[in-house]
Amino acid sequence: MSKQTVLLLGATGETGGSILNGLLEAREAFASIEVLVRPSSSASAKVDKLRAQGVKIRVVDIAAPVAELVSSLSGVDILISAIDAGSQTAQINLATAAKEAGVKRFVPCAFTTVAPPGGVMALRDSKEEVYQHVRKLFLPHTVIDVGYWHQISWPRIPSGRVDYALVAVRNPNMEFHAGGDTPNMLTDLRDIGRYVARIIQDPRTLNKAVATYSDVLSEREIFTMMKEMSGEDIPTKEVTAEEIVASRARAVAALAASPQDYIAQLAAWSEDYKFSKYVRGDNTPAYASYLGYLDASELYRDFKPITFKAYLEELLGGSVPVPYKERFTAK
Template structure:
């Protein structure tokens, strides 16, 4: 039986890397990697070539030659958040090439379109383009990762792998949220994209549906530490989102303001609107991957937290962060009182932090 030929975009990002590993572990697929012409000599790409993955140069900022995509049955996009609109050219070429299944860059929390989350709406514009083309598709959303859902501990023993954030408690902490281990995304995708039941459907993945209260309880019970939580009310959250929108409206080119708004809208959607739930996903027409594949054994949040307590965790984006200049930002934009340490590409001192952060977003960071 011939293998399914897949072209994967964004394979060096966190989500894309998970998808690549999931497909590579399944003999059903033959995977090729699409990269920007400027990225072919990057170490991460060279490492994929050394593993035997064919690499194809694709410039999404220009009209694509459909013949580039003609050899592929399936195209999967895991590109960065600022590049969502570049998928329009990709989808148009995929339709002309006769691609049998197009998987756009979804991979976020459950949320209805139309003004709740700007990041969601940017993705929905791509979906609507797909629908207008009558391009066969599968949309996969994944809830929130385990890897960015656990709280820091007072002892600091998880600081090396904790991504960012404080121990905020939104509302009463009871809002349930779908969670997926980052490593399971690729395993789910490998099942989903060869399943005829998922063609022209939306699918959601999950291992757990946990509230903040339940996550804090897991962290405290397994660590033996008591976590001081900082309450955030609905009124505070709405005010923060409104201020973030004002900041972005004042300067739509400000990447920091855009990232801040995305962060706040995630929190408002997850913790106050309660969008990211199994019940809401089914209401919005998604298929449940756990129903489709009852034999699939995802990594639970409890098991993940046990792993990281034993020192086996990995910080998201660690390889990218370790190779860039460390800059400390006090970012009131992101969350009240939040102190964020990130690494961004070194630039001349006169360069703005916004321009540096734009490079960071358009690099291997994937959503």
């Protein structure tokens, strides 16, 4: 197969940044690795940094008329989107243009936990709207889900020595949800790109969904690991399934009352995650397989992911990179 040109949307973001790193690590496999940048960001410091790295930039308004977008996608074989959570349906226009431009594989923005469509997670449903559109177009595609990031799956410890790595989007807490024993698939954010580089070259993954994970752990297992590795006791609070259902309903109602309120949006997404991950138990390899996902750990047996334990070692060592650092200041 001849080498392919890859165009990535979201390279200045967290998931997209990991994907760019993974692609660049595998650069010999591709004809060209390019990034799609919106006009309003084309002069940003982050985009300047990409330019300085020698990455080719295409400045594109994905809301532009399809004909215009089609010419912006000229020569692209693989189009990857890592657009922010709130902008999922902006990909619909892009998918239409990708079909017309002859893109051979579109990777829409999934990169989340495994869950079913239809009212379990509003974020998931906005992604599914894009997948349905892609399928209606007969556009070749691959959906890649990654479970929950290591970076937002650990509990705080009383000494505060890991607080430097708190992500304000979802401060890791000290709660056991719905008993604390539901297992969840976890992937280190930094591995996402390395997985993506493999998956997009693999003919077995065309028109399929793939789930990645380094570990499948319950909150209780995570807390035990953290306790043993830190030598600190972690005070915990139990949050029952009924409490999660009730707080999710409150968050959904608050968002409905103020749909433009970003804090209300974050709270509603967070409650959906708790409901899906802990009450329903969706984010597991067994459920992924039931939904038809391929398992990346079976496809790529030689792939050595960063394990959750290795991540915790780095975290406790005080050297772990912190996502969204410039956007939020963790206190």
